[in-house]
Amino acid sequence: xxxxxxxxxxxxxxxxxxxxxxxxxxxxxxxxxxxxxxxxxxxxxxxxxxxxxxxxxxxxxxxxxxxxxxxxxxxxxxxxxxxxxxxxxxxxxxxxxxxxxxxxxxxxxxxxxxxxxxxxxxxxxxxxxxxxxxxxxxxxxxxxxxxxxxxxxxxxxxxxxxxxxxxxxxxxxxxxxxxxxxxxxxxxxxxxxxxxxxxxxxxxxxxxxxxxxxxxxxxxxxxxxxxxxxxxxxxxxxxxxxxxxxxxxxxxxxxxxxxxxx
Numbered sequence: 116x117x118x119x120x121x122x123x124x125x126x127x128x129x130x131x132x133x134x135x136x137x138x139x140x141x142x143x144x145x146x147x148x149x150x151x152x153x154x155x156x157x158x159x160x161x162x163x164x165x166x167x168x169x170x171x172x173x174x175x176x177x178x179x180x181x182x183x184x185x186x187x188x189x190x191x192x193x194x195x196x197x198x199x200x201x202x203x204x205x206x207x208x209x210x211x212x213x214x215x216x217x218x219x220x221x222x223x224x225x226x227x228x229x230x231x232x233x234x235x236x237x238x239x240x241x242x243x244x245x246x247x248x249x250x251x252x253x254x255x256x257x258x259x260x261x262x263x264x265x266x267x268x269x270x271x272x273x274x275x276x277x278x279x280x281x282x283x284x285x286x287x288x289x290x291x292x293x294x295x296x297x298x299x300x301x302x303x304x305x306x307x308x309x310x311x312x313x314x315x316x317x318x319x320x321x322x323x324x325x326x327x328x329x330x331x332x333x334x335x336x337x338x339x340x341x342x343x344x345x346x347x348x349x350x351x352x353x354x355x356x357x358x359x360x361x362x363x364x365x366x367x368x369x370x371x372x373x374x375x376x377x
Contacts, residue, residue: 145227148355150348152217153191154339159211161329191342194221195228198320204337207311207321211331212341218324222288225322229286238286238320239279246294249303256287256310283318287311292325300330308334350374 197204212218226240241260253259257276264272279285287310295303311321312335325331332338344352353374359366 145224148352149220149224150217150344150352150355151193151195151224152212152221152344153193153342154197154210155342156190156192156339159209159327159338159340161327161332192339194225197337197339198225198322204339205335206319207333207336208323209331209333209336209338210322210324210341211327211338212324214326216341218341219290222290222322222324225286226288239284240286240288242288242290245289245291245303249295249299256306280319281315283316285316285319287319287321289321289323292323292331293328297330304330304333311335349377 192200192204194210197208198206210218210221222242226242229237229240231237241263243256243259243263248256248259251259251262253262257273260276261273264270264276269275289307292300292303307323310316311333321336323333323336327340353370356365357367357370
């Protein structure tokens with residue numbers, strides 16, 4: 116029982132996730148549709164900590180646009196590369212991105228990848244939606260994990276969870292820090308810090324996502340920004356949605372028109 120979910124149910128639930136499911140009640144096949152977002156190689160800096168472009172004399176609106184285009188070409192790193200390159204990125208990453216950048220779906224994708232049995236020892240994924248955690252009756256992140264296991268047909272898993280945490284077997288995914296009420300963020304950060312920096316849990320991997328809000332700064336985490344999709348990624352994303360069945364509102368022609376418009 117290396118994972119906390121029932122494989123036949125858990126893998127399917129994680130495979131068919133994403134914005135389309137939330138809006139239309141439809142599943143999005145991760146294998147076919149997911150476009151792996153990329154992160155900045157350099158540490159993310161909150162906009163309020165660096166000079167504003169608008170404050171630099173001599174810049175016209177056109178210059179700002181051109182500069183923005185150049186900034187989008189910064190060096191990138193794939194998420195799985197950052198997670199496996201502990202020498203340069205450690206095992207704690209905060210992913211900072213604008214609304215709709217794909218942060219939640221990314222965490223679902225990472226969890227889904229852990230469910231695929233390919234003869235490789237993979238971490239145990241635990242996806243924790245922070246707004247739900249704060250509203251829950253859980254007194255700690257550890258008790259939240261126990262609830263997750265119980266909800267996925269693994270009751271009374273406290274000893275097992277402790278054993279696997281001490282062995283560094285977990286991938287803990289915290290989603291949506293910015294969605295937590297402002298007056299509750301300080302206590303939440305304290306709990307995350309205490310859990311992620313627990314001397315017995317240091318070998319586990321931790322990922323947290325947030326929009327670029329001022330207090331989204333986490334001790335001992337490497338902060339990386341979600342980069343804009345490349346033209347190739349945008350094209351791949353659109354092409355994955357093509358449905359050439361009669362009556363479809365997104366066929367080859369519509370895809371080509373939208374690609375051109377973008």
